[in-house]
Amino acid sequence: MRTLPFEYAVRNLGRSPARLTLSVGGSMLVVLLVLTAAGFTRGMEQAMRVSGSPDAIMLIGSGSEESIERSEIAMRTSGVVAASVPGLLSRAGMDAVSPEIHLALPLSTGRDDQGRLAVIRGIERAAWLVHDEAKVEYGRAPTAGRSELIAGRLAARSLGFEPPRSMIGTTFQLDGEPYEVVGIMSAGGGVIEGEFWTALTDLQITAQRDSLSTVTLRTDGADLVDLQSFAATRLDLELAAVAETDYYAQLAAFYRPVRLLVIVTAVLIALGGVAGGLNTMYAAFASRVREIGSLQTFGFSRGAIVWSLMQESILASSLGALLACGIGLAVLDQFVIRFSMGVFGISIDAGVLALGLAAGFGLGVIGAAVPVWRCLRKPIPEALRAGE
Amino acid sequence: MALIECRHLTRTYKRGAEAITPLQDLDLDIEAGAFVALMGPSGSGKTTLLNLLAGIDRPTAGTLSVAGSPVHTLARGELARWRSTHVGYIFQLYNLIPVLTAYENVELPLLLQPMSRSERHARVAAALEAVSISDRHAHYPRQLSGGQEQRVAIARAIVTEPSILLADEPTGDLDRATATSMMELLARLNAEQGRTIVMVTHDPRTTEWADTVLHLEKGKLVEQAVGGAA
Ligand SMILES: Nc1ncnc2c1ncn2[C@@H]1O[C@H](COP(=O)(O)OP(=O)(O)OP(=O)(O)O)[C@@H](O)[C@H]1O
Ligand SMILES: [Mg+2]
Numbered sequence: 001m002r003t004l005p006f007e008y009a010v011r012n013l014g015r016s017p018a019r020l021t022l023s024v025g026g027s028m029l030v031v032l033l034v035l036t037a038a039g040f041t042r043g044m045e046q047a048m049r050v051s052g053s054p055d056a057i058m059l060i061g062s063g064s065e066e067s068i069e070r071s072e073i074a075m076r077t078s079g080v081v082a083a084s085v086p087g088l089l090s091r092a093g094m095d096a097v098s099p100e101i102h103l104a105l106p107l108s109t110g111r112d113d114q115g116r117l118a119v120i121r122g123i124e125r126a127a128w129l130v131h132d133e134a135k136v137e138y139g140r141a142p143t144a145g146r147s148e149l150i151a152g153r154l155a156a157r158s159l160g161f162e163p164p165r166s167m168i169g170t171t172f173q174l175d176g177e178p179y180e181v182v183g184i185m186s187a188g189g190g191v192i193e194g195e196f197w198t199a200l201t202d203l204q205i206t207a208q209r210d211s212l213s214t215v216t217l218r219t220d221g222a223d224l225v226d227l228q229s230f231a232a233t234r235l236d237l238e239l240a241a242v243a244e245t246d247y248y249a250q251l252a253a254f255y256r257p258v259r260l261l262v263i264v265t266a267v268l269i270a271l272g273g274v275a276g277g278l279n280t281m282y283a284a285f286a287s288r289v290r291e292i293g294s295l296q297t298f299g300f301s302r303g304a305i306v307w308s309l310m311q312e313s314i315l316a317s318s319l320g321a322l323l324a325c326g327i328g329l330a331v332l333d334q335f336v337i338r339f340s341m342g343v344f345g346i347s348i349d350a351g352v353l354a355l356g357l358a359a360g361f362g363l364g365v366i367g368a369a370v371p372v373w374r375c376l377r378k379p380i381p382e383a384l385r386a387g388e
Numbered sequence: 389m390a391l392i393e394c395r396h397l398t399r400t401y402k403r404g405a406e407a408i409t410p411l412q413d414l415d416l417d418i419e420a421g422a423f424v425a426l427m428g429p430s431g432s433g434k435t436t437l438l439n440l441l442a443g444i445d446r447p448t449a450g451t452l453s454v455a456g457s458p459v460h461t462l463a464r465g466e467l468a469r470w471r472s473t474h475v476g477y478i479f480q481l482y483n484l485i486p487v488l489t490a491y492e493n494v495e496l497p498l499l500l501q502p503m504s505r506s507e508r509h510a511r512v513a514a515a516l517e518a519v520s521i522s523d524r525h526a527h528y529p530r531q532l533s534g535g536q537e538q539r540v541a542i543a544r545a546i547v548t549e550p551s552i553l554l555a556d557e558p559t560g561d562l563d564r565a566t567a568t569s570m571m572e573l574l575a576r577l578n579a580e581q582g583r584t585i586v587m588v589t590h591d592p593r594t595t596e597w598a599d600t601v602l603h604l605e606k607g608k609l610v611e612q613a614v615g616g617a618a
Contacts, residue, residue, distance in 0.1 A: 002500045011487035294483040297444050298497040298544075299472025301465060380444040381435070384479070 003304045004295070009311035016284065020316060023280045027320025027363050028327075030273035034359040035328040035352060037266030040337065041259040043347035048252040051190035052244030055089075056130060057227045059215045062240040066250070068102045072211040075099070077237055081215055085230055087222030091129055096218035098123060098130040101203050103213075107159070107172045107196070116338070118155060119195045120174065122203030130218045134192050138165040139183030144199035147206075149174075150183040152193035158336040158343045174198075177206045191248070194343035216244065270359070277367035281313050285371045292375055293383025302376050309372045314364030321360020325353050389456070390417035391584055392441060392552065396450035399436050410436045412607040413450070418600075423578040424586045425595040428604035434588040435556055437604065441586060442554050443471045455551040472500040476545030476583075478555035482537040484529040490540045491516070491525040497548050515543040518581075519573060535566035539573070546577060553577070555587040559594060571597045 013020050059081065064071035078099035082088065089096035101122035108115030121127075128134060128141065142148035149172070156164035164184045171180045179198065187193045204210065219227075227241035285292070295305055325348075333348040378386075394416040400409045410433035418424055426434050439445035440452060443459050446467075452459045455474055462470055484493050494512045503511075516522045519539040529537055538558060545553055555574070559567035575597040577583045587598065595601045603610045 004496075005492075005499065007492075008485070008487065015487060290481075290483060291485060294477075294479065294485075295496075296468070297442065297471065297475075297477050299468045299470075299475075299500050301468050381439045384444075384483075 004308040023316040024320040027317035028324045031321040031324035035356045038352045039346040039348045047344035048248045051248040056244040078215045089218040089220040098127040122200035134187045137186045139168045148182045154193040282371035285375045289386040313368035317364035391420040392418040393453045398449040400448040423598045424600045425598035426588045432604045433607045474551040476550040476553045480557040480560040482541040494543045515547040519543045553585045
């Protein structure tokens with residue numbers, strides 16, 4: 001097929017700056033929306049997927065397997081487990097058994113501040129061994145008895161501390177007690193990055209709580225079945241054993257409807273954008289019907305004309321998509337979303353960007369298809385009479 | 389064999405239940421090298437005939453042969469290819485592509501033919517020269533006068549060296565002086581390059597450059613007059 005010169009498509013874009021602005025801007029908004037929705041679901045997915053390690057097992061109050069925050073188990077559980085479960089990982093004389101309290105509490109900066117709900121985890125030193133993805137990035141880990149916090153990097157950002165380490169030294173009110181942030185931790189993008197950790201004993205006192213939420217342990221030989229049979233024999237402890245990865249997978253499943261809702265909303269709005277785009281392109285092509293008839297008269301095939309009009313439309317929408325990707329990387333990628341189980345960041349990664357660009361491309365194709373068809377459907381003599 | 393042969397050429401348009409037949413059972417021969425002026429009242433079927441000759445419309449019945457090609461039998465794609473080598477079409481409203489320069493407008497139909505860039509350049513330059521508009525080759529249509537636009541459009545129509553040059557009221561939108569120079573240009577192309585021209589016109593004055601004047605009325609030829617050739 002002999003095609004029309006590419007410059008023809010490019011220069012046609014410049015024919016009406018207003019229309020160009022409209023189609024580039026429209027495509028940018030639609031792609032931005034796609035990026036937000038995809039980045040949101042991707043961020044949520046990622047936070048849960050990279051959370052937990054395959055050989056970590058959580059002991060949770062039986063009946064509360066869905067939610068650590070509701071789980072209550074006896075304080076003595078960690079001691080019993082350490083003494084009676086063989087095959088636990090141990091490093092430098094410390095068993096990988098981590099008794100923890102998980103609470104959602106308001107963190108406020110002062111008396112007038114209502115505070116914002118944050119996930120606080122009370123831990124002992126073994127937590128760093130069990131959750132070995134958690135690393136102190138800046139500062140240090142909290143010391144017991146001194147009401148100190150270490151913040152996940154995302155948790156810091158969600159409270160407006162950019163860069164996260166600027167949060168170190170800040171004091172918050174936690175249930176009326178002042179707590180000082182002494183460090184920032186990272187956890188490979190997992191949920192821990194959205195949490196605050198403090199010493200278990202400090203949190204017990206502040207929250208006046210005498211039960212644990214979970215005992216998480218790392219095994220070295222023992223597996224889930226061993227822990228499940230332990231839970232079954234020690235009915236007095238009312239425990240259930242869940243692999244940490246399973247826990248997060250099930251949590252992700254719980255939020256699937258939310259993700260679906262986000263995607264459906266995005267798709268619906270994007271369709272509205274497509275309809276608007278159709279209109280713009282139709283106006284752009286309809287004013288050129290006579291010109292299109294002339295091109296056909298010279299012998300340009302309909303295919304060549306379709307291709308040129310498509311190029312034009314795709315150029316405009318891709319330009320919008322590129323702008324949206326730029327904005328997405330610069331702005332959206334920084335966004336932090338808070339929800340009941342903590343926070344996660346909108347993640348604009350290569351896959352999400354590819355999706356955004358594909359959406360822009362698709363918008364160009366679909367946006368042009370119907371108008372092109374309507375313009376080429378006319379017999380040539382009729383097209384040549386257009387606008388007379 | 390004549391360059392253009394129409395036999396029982398008929399074109400009927402259906403508009404709902406009613407049918408209009410602007411061209412009925414037309415027989416017409418046009419020899420190579422002729423300069424034909426096609427006249428007739430509005431609605432008599434002049435444009436319809438021209439469009440059939442150009443291969444942008446298809447006859448409802450009858451046969452049409454141009455330069456040996458049975459045009460009425462060609463499928464859409466074949467017809468498009470046929471047009472690109474055999475037909476040069478000049479419109480009343482020039483129909484230049486606004487985003488292309490004069491040079492690029494003339495070059496456009498050549499892009500449909502296998503041709504080296506240098507050969508294309510030579511052909512475009514020659515066509516612009518032939519219509520005396522070379523000095524405006526870098527101008528866009530909006531920077532040209534109507535007469536200049538039509539010259540570029542004529543260059544575009546002859547650049548492919550087509551078998552037939554068709555023009556639908558080519559001077560309809562031009563003032564008298566410009567129309568005259570346009571007719572002189574067409575006559576020169578006819579005389580010097582041997583171009584076969586079929587031109588629809590309303591203006592009796594323009595017929596003095598043609599060698600044949602055809603009168604169409606209600607889809608039929610009423611008279612075939614031989615005018616004073618230049
Ligand atoms: N696509 C079409 N559908 C229906 N009727 C048509 C169509 N094209 C032309 N006609 C009719 O055919 C008749 C002849 O039209 P045509 O354009 O050939 O006239 P013309 O001689 O070129 O007139 P004018 O001098 O006004 O340009 C007219 O009655 C017109 O309404
Ligand atoms: Mg007409």
